[in-house]
Amino acid sequence: MEHLIIAPILIPAFAGMLLLLEVRERQRLRRLTGLLATLALIPVALGLWQQAASGDIGVYQLGDWRAPFGIVLVLDRLSALMVLLTAVLALPALIYGSRGDDRRGANFHALFQLQLMGINGAFLTGDLFNLFVFFEVLLIASYGLALHGRGPARVKGGIHYVVLNLIGSALFLVALGLAYGTTGTLNMADFAVKVSELEGNSLDLARLSGLLMWVVFGLKAALFPLYFWLPATYASATAPVAALFAIMTKVGIYAIARVYGLAFSGGALAGLGRDPLWILALITLGLAAVGVLGARRLGEMVAYLLVMSVGTLVAGLAWSSPAAFGAMLYYLIHSTLVCGGLFLLADLVSRGRGExxxxxxxxxxxxxxxxxxxxxxxxxxAVVGLPPLSGFIGKVALMQAVPAPVYWLLLLGGGLIALIGLSRAGSTLFWRATGDGEERSLDGPRLAATVALLATTPALAIWGEPVLEACLAVAGQWAQPGLYIDAVLGAGESAL
Structure with missing residues (x-):
């Protein structure tokens, strides 16, 4: 079990390389390879969650090079939860895509696996530079997936997505250069120790590095004013790609939580960027609700709902208490799976409506x-937070943990605006519909994949208490950065 931590990276990496070598015309073989690799991630992720649930933090030193000099992967409750969430989302999305969407462009399955490799690597890495590397892996794969199927709408949305993320990558490199220049390390645990000892000009440069990271992570998370690329890109992508992309914004939120919880949890830089994050999150929440109301397509509406969830989550994160972070994690699980299912549902609806x-x-x-x-x-x-489903539980938990009236107002008001928009969409698509669509029967596997994701919302409601308790346990560990630091640097010392 010692090497299990690297499996979420190696499985999709090997599967992606194998898929690039397989003959494109043998579509059934490519589908089988991709599905088996994605299915294998679920027991692996469950095993990792079981390991992390004990409270121990696992450190895997690649090449047996000790931290902070070598590359390390770190498994704590937070990273294990995110890897498990990725696996649960990816399998239904790939099943849906294997019903024909994968034929609309080359190398869909290989790009899908490389995307999973990058996402899982970002969650597990304990090094800032390798966080950048895994960001690039998932972004390069996502560029191909966003354009999968071609079409002018995808090209237009894809260009905005690519350009903004290239700028973000350049800023990230600048931030890493400043971080390394001031502390001499990019290992997250070691950086957290050394940044607290800085003073004078070095402290100012480290502060600038942190602020640049917030810009980059805010772009990845689709936080105001850097979220405008998301609705067009996600709404124009194929349904399985958009469903998988529901986890992409969470990579940015995870990066904020990880770096904020470690490097900027104490010392002179404690709370760096907290107030701007709080304000930007509230603006994101409010503007995204207006976007839901003004959406002209169901896919676009779901994309704005995803942006609404980003504002909701980052506000909970910026509050920075363990209770708020735990409630945020519950809502993160809920919003990712439900929005993924709604992207698939939007495609099912569109298939029978012709032009x-x-x-x-x-x-x-x-x-x-x-x-x-x-x-x-x-x-x-579920997505607007009405009882009795998981969105209601998540919003109540967040309101209890974040006693800020302005947050409550935007959370409830945004939900009301989203409800009005969704009511309009439902009446237009289902009640005012006339005649029959082009397709005469629903595709069974596509429907099953959609149901699988949307069924998570009653499941999260039924088992809401244990899931919320697990999220609070994750938050409790996250709120003690010393545990992470001691585990990583202590593993390096033990290797001497």
């Missing part, structure tokens, strides 16, 4: 209107 697709205009009735309507109703209730 109208998912545009919010009265037109042909989508096939399986009763089933899809029920799924839409459940997803809408």
């Amino acid at each position: 109208l697709a998912d545009r919010l205009e009265a037109g042909p009735s989508p096939v399986g209107r009763g089933v899809l309507g029920a799924l839409f109703f459940a997803g809408a209730i």
